[in-house]
Amino acid sequence: MSELAILGGEKTRQDTYPAWPVHDQREVDAVTAVVRSGRWGGYPYPGPQTAEFVRRFVELQGGTYGVAMMNGTVTMEVALKAADIGWGDEVIVPAYTFQATAAAPMAAGAIPVIVDIDPANYCIDPKAIEAAITERTRAIIPVHLGAQMADMDAIMDIAQRHNLIVIEDCAHAHGARWRGRGAGTIGHFGSFSMQSSKILTAGEGGMLLCQSEDHAYKVMSLINCGRPHDPAEEIYTFGANYRMGELQAALLNVGIERFPAQAQEREAMAAYMDEALSEIPGVRVLQRDERHTTRAVYCYIFAIEPDAFGGAAHDVVTAALQMEGIPCWEGYEAMHHYELFQPKLSRLPVAQVFADRFEFDKMNLPAAEQACQQEAVWLGESVFRATQAGVDDTVNALKKIQARLAGDPALAGTIRRLMDEHG
Ligand SMILES: Cc1ncc(COP(=O)(O)O)c(C=O)c1O
Numbered sequence: 001m002s003e004l005a006i007l008g009g010e011k012t013r014q015d016t017y018p019a020w021p022v023h024d025q026r027e028v029d030a031v032t033a034v035v036r037s038g039r040w041g042g043y044p045y046p047g048p049q050t051a052e053f054v055r056r057f058v059e060l061q062g063g064t065y066g067v068a069m070m071n072g073t074v075t076m077e078v079a080l081k082a083a084d085i086g087w088g089d090e091v092i093v094p095a096y097t098f099q100a101t102a103a104a105p106m107a108a109g110a111i112p113v114i115v116d117i118d119p120a121n122y123c124i125d126p127k128a129i130e131a132a133i134t135e136r137t138r139a140i141i142p143v144h145l146g147a148q149m150a151d152m153d154a155i156m157d158i159a160q161r162h163n164l165i166v167i168e169d170c171a172h173a174h175g176a177r178w179r180g181r182g183a184g185t186i187g188h189f190g191s192f193s194m195q196s197s198k199i200l201t202a203g204e205g206g207m208l209l210c211q212s213e214d215h216a217y218k219v220m221s222l223i224n225c226g227r228p229h230d231p232a233e234e235i236y237t238f239g240a241n242y243r244m245g246e247l248q249a250a251l252l253n254v255g256i257e258r259f260p261a262q263a264q265e266r267e268a269m270a271a272y273m274d275e276a277l278s279e280i281p282g283v284r285v286l287q288r289d290e291r292h293t294t295r296a297v298y299c300y301i302f303a304i305e306p307d308a309f310g311g312a313a314h315d316v317v318t319a320a321l322q323m324e325g326i327p328c329w330e331g332y333e334a335m336h337h338y339e340l341f342q343p344k345l346s347r348l349p350v351a352q353v354f355a356d357r358f359e360f361d362k363m364n365l366p367a368a369e370q371a372c373q374q375e376a377v378w379l380g381e382s383v384f385r386a387t388q389a390g391v392d393d394t395v396n397a398l399k400k401i402q403a404r405l406a407g408d409p410a411l412a413g414t415i416r417r418l419m420d421e422h423g
Helices: 025-037 048-061 074-082 100-107 126-132 152-162 213-222 246-278 314-323 349-353 366-375 381-385 387-406 411-422
Strands: 065-069 090-094 111-115 137-140 165-169 189-193 206-210 283-285 299-304 376-380
Touching (some): 025 246, 048 065, 048 206, 048 246, 065 074, 065 213, 074 100, 074 165, 074 206, 074 213, 090 100, 137 152, 246 283, 246 299, 246 381, 246 387, 299 366, 314 387, 314 411, 366 376, 376 381, 381 387, 387 411
Parallel strands (some): 090 111, 090 137, 137 165
Antiparallel strands (some): 065 206, 299 376
16 A cells, blocks of 8 residues: 555545536626626616526525525525514524524524534434523524535424524535425525535525515515515615625526536435445444435535544544545534634624623533544535546545554654644
8 A cells, every 4th residue: 555645655536626616618608798788786686697596596496485695694694684583582503514604693683502413414403402492592593514404304393383483504505305395495594605615606695595475575675775675565674785796696597507417416426425435444424314305415524433543533534635635624613612702702792792692612512522623524525526436536545544544553643743834
């Protein structure tokens, strides 16, 4: 076996993985047409490109109403505001997600209540939701993380029993389906991001699916500087300009044509990856729920047992994998460690007034800690657009690293020192 690439050996993957985003002359033509039209902005909402993208996205994902916005953070803030959730209300979010899932409630004046994940699938744990409900709880934001979906049956059951609003954070879940229903169409709202890394992207962008006309009209008003959208209403609300621009929508109208073939390829390769990884001792493939009928692969997350890797945690393993030519990383920090949410650093009024609810550093969220500090490995979507050879190279690189680390108990420490020295 050759030496690890991180120690000067030859890389396992010699080719680069395919670049993202994919583009060709079609994107250039679509953007050029918008430039020449002179209709660049999102006012009046929606512009023609935006209206077309909303129509196509709702056709792809299902659901009833779609509202296109600037990104997949304001989508959640606006959903909360449209549901009349704000000052001092509690919104339950998972501890393992991007900061936006908790920042959006704070921007709406609400308190994010951070709860643990289920170690089997790394999504919010329904038992933890139930345990966190108080008389102030108004909403739950489950995140469909990586290539997983949260247990939407259990979450909707809790929401119905406690009269809570559900906003699915689908930033990773374009095209995903639960019992054949599109992610984002099961809760009251579904929030999508079209930021650069996402599997349907215009660099920036967001989409909010709404179940009810009332919510959709409120959302359209909130994102359009408060102008009334409901023809029966004349009153301005307190809104802001969160509209999507026409250049972004034009890119998305091309991207959505490419999307089904890309999604199918990623899903097939993810199934192939499941099989290959399940044969490696000390590697845990996250549980694929049979109700999760179509999988979207934004990232593919699996878990390692450090003991099976000579005591190395995931940061050492991902550093070694990267040097083998594999696009991967160790994933998010646990939400309650984000400095942003510590009251002394955040000047947000809600964090100052309800400081006792923002003592995140005192929280004990063992499953999220375990994922974040020890075991999660995130593989980039491009691994799943590079034929079976792309998956084989990743699996071979992981086996090579495991064999070398397991055979030399001092090696994990050596690699960590190298990482510290070279950043
Ligand atoms: C889980 C999750 N939610 C929300 C967002 C926010 O999306 P945006 O960057 O479009 O605001 C992201 C973006 O990375 C995300 O990963």
